[in-house]
Amino acid sequence: MAEKPRLHYFNGRGRMESIRWLLAAAGVEFEEVILETREQYLKLLEDGFLLFQQVPLVEIDGMKLTQTRAILSYLAAKYNLYGKDLKETALINMYTDGTMDLMFSIAILPFKPAEQKEKETELTLERAKSRYFSVFEQILKNHGQDFLVGNKFSWADIQLLEAILMAEELNATVLAKFPLLQAFKTRISNIPTIKKFLQPGSQRKPPPDDHYVATVKTILQM
Secondary structure, three states: OOOOOEEEEOOOOHHHHHHHHHHHHOOOOOEEEEOOOHHHHHHHHHOOOOOOOOOOEEEEOOEEEEOHHHHHHHHHHHOOOOOOOHHHHHHHHHHHHHHHHHHHHHHOHHHOOHHHHHHHHHHHHHHHHHHHHHHHHHHHHHHOOOOOOOOOOOHHHHHHHHHHHHHHHHOOOOOOOOHHHHHHHHHHHOOHHHHHHOOOOOOOOOOOOHHHHHHHHHHHOO
């Protein structure tokens, strides 16, 4: 039996969360090595495991992979979530790049100074609606299918759902003007592997709190 993928990261979402989502959606069990001290991070550096001195780090198939995009694209291809041909793969890359930009803008909010956080949150939500969700609403309207690419479940669907749920944590009504995305959210959330990942007790991480922010800053000396 192949060893489970091993994920090295902080005990929170960050750039690892999309990797957790993708593995969970593919029905793949994984192990986590939680970074709690700077010494753990420095050991990974000393051992030469962090190619560009950054986490996430994923051990899989005899490799030690870094760089989020490289990890995600490898997993999507490995678990048949990357389209049937180059054209579909290109669309999936385009859509996931967009949602990744949105998710990063949400993920960094807890690291913003308190006096900036409210304004930055408002701007991020407005951008989510005008630049991203409006686009995906139109994509779904244009092709009239259940999934974003090739009418088959893919990495693009997984990551869009993740982005939607992150935005809804900031404002529960963010999808109010996007009925097709509301239906998409319900549809994708009910895929058995994703439904399981959304249940309490899964390896999905909660929204970042002050302890998580402080831990990351200490480990990375931010």
